[in-house]
Amino acid sequence: MSFREKSTWITFVLLLVVFGYYFVSVGAQMIRPVHPHTNFFMLFLVLLIIIVVMEIVLHAIAASRTPGEARKPQDERESLIALRAKRPAFFVLMTGVFMSVAVAHLGVGVWPLINAMVFAIWLGELTNFGAQLYYYRRET
Numbered sequence: 001m002s003f004r005e006k007s008t009w010i011t012f013v014l015l016l017v018v019f020g021y022y023f024v025s026v027g028a029q030m031i032r033p034v035h036p037h038t039n040f041f042m043l044f045l046v047l048l049i050i051i052v053v054m055e056i057v058l059h060a061i062a063a064s065r066t067p068g069e070a071r072k073p074q075d076e077r078e079s080l081i082a083l084r085a086k087r088p089a090f091f092v093l094m095t096g097v098f099m100s101v102a103v104a105h106l107g108v109g110v111w112p113l114i115n116a117m118v119f120a121i122w123l124g125e126l127t128n129f130g131a132q133l134y135y136y137r138r139e140t
Contacts, residue, residue: 003062003069004078005136010058012129018051019122026115040111044118081135089128096120 026040063070074082100116 002078002136003066003072004074005133006062007059008129008132008136010062011055012126012133014051014054014058015122015126015129018047018054022047023115023119023122030112040115081132084135085128085131088131089124092127093120093124096123 022040022044025043029040097117097120100113100120103116104113
C-alpha cells in the first residue's frame with residue numbers, strides 16, 4: 001500500500017468517524033430534543049480540532065514509516081485516481097447543495113440550513129476519498 005493510499009485511508013476513516021458522530025448527535029437532537037441547551041457549535045469546533053490533530057499525528061506516523069515514499073511527488077497514476085474521484089464527489093456535493101436549498105425553503109432556521117450544507121460537504125468529501133480508495137484497489 002502506497003503512502004498516498006494510506007493517507008487517503010486515514011482521512012476517510014477520520015472524516016467518517018468524527019463527523020459521523022457529530023451528525024448523529026445533531027440528527028438525534030433535531031428529531032427528539034433531549035438537551036435543549038446543547039452547544040453544537042462548540043462540539044463542531046472541538047471535533048474539528050480533534051480531526052486536525054489526529055490527521056497530523058497519523059500522517060506523521062505514516063510518513064515516518066516510509067519517509068522516501070512520503071517525499072515523492074504524485075505520479076501519473078495517483079494524479080489520475082485523484083482526478084477520477086472528483087466526478088462522483090461533485091455530483092454528490094451538488095445534490096446536497098440543492099437539498100440544502102430545499103431545507104432553506106422549509107423555513108426551519110439558520111442552524112439546520114448550516115448543518116445541511118456541512119452535511120453535503122461531508123458526504124461529498126467521503127465520496128471523493130471513497131472513490132479514490134476504490135480506484136487504488138482497482139488499479140493495483
